[in-house]
Amino acid sequence: MAHPAKDALHDLLTAASLPLPWAQAVAFPGAGPGLPSSFHLGAAAQASIAAAAVAAAGIHLRRGGPAQHVTVPLRHALAEFRSERHLRLDGAPPPDPWDALAGLYRCGDGGAVRLHTNFLHHRDGILQLLGGLPPERAAVAAALQEWSATRFEAAAAGAGLCVAMLRDFGSWDAHPQGRALAAQPPLLIERIGDAPPTPLPPLGARPLAGLRVLEMTRIIAGPVGGRCLAVHGAEVLHLSAAHLPSIPVLNMDTGRGKRTARLDLRQPAGAERLRGLLRGADILLQSYRPGALARLGFGPEAAAALRPGLVYASLSAYGEQGPWGGRRGFDSLVQTATGFNQAEAEAAGTPDQPRPLPCQALDHASGYLLALGAMAALLRRAEEGGSWHVRVSLAATGQWLRGLGRLADGFAAPDPGQEDIADLLEDSESGFGRLSAIRHAAQMSATPARWAVPPMPLGSHEPVWSGGGAAFPAPPSSG
Template sequence: MTTNPSGAPDRATAQAWRAIGGEPDLTERVSHRGAGDVLPAVLPVRELARATMGACSLAAAELLAARNGGPVPRVNVDEGAVATSFVSERHLLVDGRALTPFAPLSGFWRAADGWVRTHANYPHHRARLLSALGLDPGTGPEGLAERLASLPAHDIQERVYAEGGLAVAVAPAPGEDGEPGAPGGFRAAGLPLAEVGAAGPAGGRRLARAEVPASGVRVLDLTRVIAGPVATRTLALLGADVLRVDSPGLEEDPDSHTDTGMGKRSTLLDLGTAEGRSSFETLLDSADAVVTGYRPGGLDRHGLVAEELIARRPGLVVAQLCAWGWSGPWADRRGFDSLVQAASGIAAIEAGPEGRPGALPAQALDHGTGYLLAAGVLRALTERQGDGRGRHLRFSLAGTAAWLMNDIAPEPLEGGGYDPADWLTESPSAYGGLRHALPPVSYEGGPTNWAHASTRWGGDPAVWL
């Protein structure tokens, strides 16, 4: 176990804490317990996971102290708990049934001049992928492989993008300048880990004393898949009333929701209708935070421009997440963790000896960014306690990828004997009996599990508790 007797935290934790605007001296309150070679990879994934959890746990402890007075509780990050949580979707069993993380048409495929990575887990993405390639809707893996092998990787990427689907050319490993060498490829180097700014007039409510940091905080969750939902399930763990809002026309995968919906509620609103918009505005009137996980500008047509929201609702925290960063030629593209790994050069770095592109041992960009986002919201609420102002926060999977590839230094292994069973538990849910990972957020006196498991997707009323 590391106790940081010198008062110096591990470097990655200090970087993450600094990125979300934390006071450097507070990281002296963070220690960790090693668990051996967890999350093994060429890149320092274990260090990333530990750092994001350290920053998140410290932000929770800091907010609790800001509400109640007194010192900030100490944080002790257990690498075993973190490693289990970073692959929570692999540990989840629903009535004994394991999840299927990737659909048959999602994965790495040979192109005429290299490799591509596709993502077709959702039916609409599968349909767009096949349409872009001129393939029949019933085409299976063999037919897709044959078609992709006949086309250059960059051409596949651009064809599928134009059709609204998801495929990227696998970039070579970055060179000495930190950039992959493929022409027309994505550039991750230089992207910030987080963008944090005070915004809007003062007027946010001051949070009263509480037993858990986010008790009474109301969070509108407009996120999907992994990173955003991981952030909001963390806020729910810490006491927030988190209401996930989805369109009734864009169904979520029930397994993904079961994993990341812990502690939250879920409702459906069509923001394109007067009724749906009115219900959303009523929720917004008393919200403390709005968390979004769509492409830049993707929600603007519904009046959800961050600056306008903060101007209308003094003290509101708006936290935004995207795949590729908030500026540049890739900003408006759809993306997921696996695609960012492929396009940034991570897949090439993690390639096997035969040259096939590899992957990180977890959806680490998703989980790591999710915990950073939660940390950012918690810190914003702490700052609001002092000045009453809202905050505008922006994160991206690509910014986390750049941090992983360029700024985190590997550290020696500590401890050993890791058994994920130590960090699993069972809970009842609307979907059946669950075996699931315990939350890894840890500070003195903090909660050890969610108040309840995932409710049924879209099954809750559009009201605050």
């Protein structure tokens, strides 16, 4: 019987146009569901983390390094898919990032909608749309009885808010956006400009040493992509802006391995500084809503014109094509809209109690796919030349997860607590205090994965390249 993670890894390498024989050096210890779910979350975690590690090992090999083996244990991969949940700051859990109003609500027509209110302006916008309500769950629940689920989802989207109507798989597959995504692979890599071949840097101690990544992402998926590139040795400079909201606990977890600076692209000086940084970058990771950076002059083609040979990697919620191509979204909303919550409820025998996946699987898998695509594009840049655009969406990742099949006994799996994953943690000093966090799950035989830079509060550094040297010594670790 085929191993589901091995099959999934082959699918990802095929989508990235990477050699399938590279998968032969990968081991997937562990068996079973791993988390209580009817979906193959373990296979998705192992395969996506392994695919990125295989791409990094391939780059190291092409630079003259040795061939190496990659091992991704099931238990460790799933713990990393819940890394934000297992983070501890000075020995205690950090504040809960979820807003009190976030969650699923029934509407007057019997349908349901999920609200994402973790950003204050999204929460206030929903309260205003509902008639200027106070921030109380009971008031929101009562007001939604005056709406149908379809009408409220559409009204919220029209107001730029973050809401998703509960659907089952059949409804999503029949939806115009579901149909637009139906034939798409989990990642897309396309040439968007001409440039001569760019050789990979001379061999370094780590697979991505000497490669520079500009990261313009928030929340989980995009930052996980940057964190993955950093763990294999890339210099990652994360850019934010003071006027943009953020969630500190997520920055603590996904900021490992990165320096962080602030730029306001609405100001001429900030835009000019970004142009300078782009001219020295190999990869730009961005997870803003489709079209947002283009309106500021930094869309894929414009960025590639500034830096011929750039790999521009974009993450979106629902893809860039179709009627929802510009819609805002987060993992929890995409799970709801595309059928996962209802499918889990039915598999658990509680069809009237929509059930989220036990981890932000779409976020985490998409982050590793974003890193995978960026590294695959670097290899193509070295061989063929050109500038490249990598596209990943949470909804397409969900479609890939669905394609891995279902588990008949998945809910019999235990739900691991902090004590169950204690051996997978590493301790380090940071700009927030002493952190305990999940180590990277991909074990590399020749170039062990590690983060050389501790996480710091947003804006702690200047928006300049470091010249390839580490800004901080490698943090101590234990466990």
